[in-house]
Amino acid sequence: MTIVEEGVGQGTARAREEAPANPIGPDLITQAVRLRAPYRKGAQDHFSPTDPSPGLELTKNSHIARLVRNRKFQFLLILPNQIIFWMVIVLGVVGTVVPGLNFGTAITWYLWFCLVFVMMTVVGRAWCVMCPFGGFAEWIQRKTFWQRTQKALGLGKKLPQPIARYGFLLSVGTFLLLTWIEEFFNIAGPGAPHDTSLMVLGIVASALIFFLLFERRTFCRYFCPLTALIGSVGAMGSAAGFRTKDRQVCIDCKTKDCMRGGEEGYGCPWYTWPGSADSNLSCGLCSECYKACPSGNVGLFIQKPLTSVIAPVRRRVDVAISITLLWGLVLYQQFNATNVYGTIDDWLNTKMHFPQYPNPVDYIGLIGLFTLATLGLIWVIGRVNIRKDISLQEPKTYGTLLSAKTKYTKYLLPIAYGLIPVVGADYFARQLPKLLKHLPRLFVSIGAWFGHGNTHYSLYSDHLLSVPQIVNVQVAVIALGALASLWAMWKITNRELISVSRNALLVRVSTLASVVLCGGIAIGLYIIMHGAS
């Protein structure tokens, strides 16, 4: 019998209990589940800042409830994207070699990537609920498109604890690798359509291998190149996710069907227990817990934007470091559009006899430098502000890569979370030139199927906005992200940092200044880049 533990920090310090046997019968239980009990002592106080208002529960509406309870719900969301992405794969091989006329490359790079960022900032993990990569692999793992089956295909291995404890950092690693490959082959340029095809096929194949080796959505929780980005930036979004309605009912629950699986639903594929969820970080919105809970104690909640950035008490070190790494990567992606970078990269390539951009040394070196500079800035803020007599016992975080009981992480966790909106805005702004310059090509590529589209069509060269207008939009997006970050940082600083700092004004000024600095750097680079794709 495989043991599944809840939460990324499966080696949590918090007491655990093995869930009791499911009274439904052993045939319906494919895995035993280790669960972390909710914060029993003072649970009300502990979760109240993170619990959405009961008034914002969407399944109170009977139509929405019926839709979410329907087992075909997620299948029908995934299906259109599945069709489109297999078209991308096929058209990359058999379609035109002109990237702007190939529907596969056009929809992937001129529209899809930008839409994913809009979805994550507005909703959260909206993309994950309809994602064809995880969806396809899950269909095969479950041997069905939508039904509740009992035996999964594959080895059903559990991810070893020493690896799982790295949490989002694993995903950042795969994202860095994928980004380097994409830049090296100029896939998103977009370059040759068959490269896009190979890349998408590679993601589908990797997902499938992981789904067949490991249980549930281990791939989505730990290894998908997008999961750290969607999870952290998605914390800005308004979907609180599927949450418990009454935590006491979960504490007293004897079956834990939401984690084990019940007659109507699978156990949570993402290892997220609604009974202890306090953010939308790792809820893939699949609705299985809603279907499985025999007590009807799960609802689909919406929340005010930024709630999952500001409110969580149990912040994670792997998430905080991931945010700084993602920030380092997006700064690199801005810097690599400048002439200075071109000179450095050419020089290194000549010295190392490396064929072309991007040289792996400057790629890793610069991302590392930007990340370390951000971590260093946070260290300085902590060093300047922290009270000498500070206790390292509270607040605790659970199941993290590093212990939260250091003076550094007392500042790292809140400040890194506070930077999420400006990081998210920067990723979104970086995608805008392709959308705003080349989206009309998507329509030409559709016409080209029917023999009515080529590179001489005026629409092919039309831009939605001029280059100076694109820069203005990018600056506006960063300014909005910075404003959101300022608001989040203000709230977080007041709640978490003033009590550990020697001077309330100084700590407020320093954390807010860090946001202004980050926003200012991003804006400066966009002005220098001058709308480069």
Ligand code: SF4
């Ligand atoms: S984590 Fe990745 S593979 Fe899984 S659903 Fe989300 S985007 Fe798709």
Ligand code: SF4
């Ligand atoms: S969500 Fe439902 S099944 Fe899960 S612990 Fe709570 S009451 Fe039990």
Ligand code: SF4
């Ligand atoms: S089972 Fe529930 S908590 Fe788990 S990912 Fe799906 S919707 Fe989210």
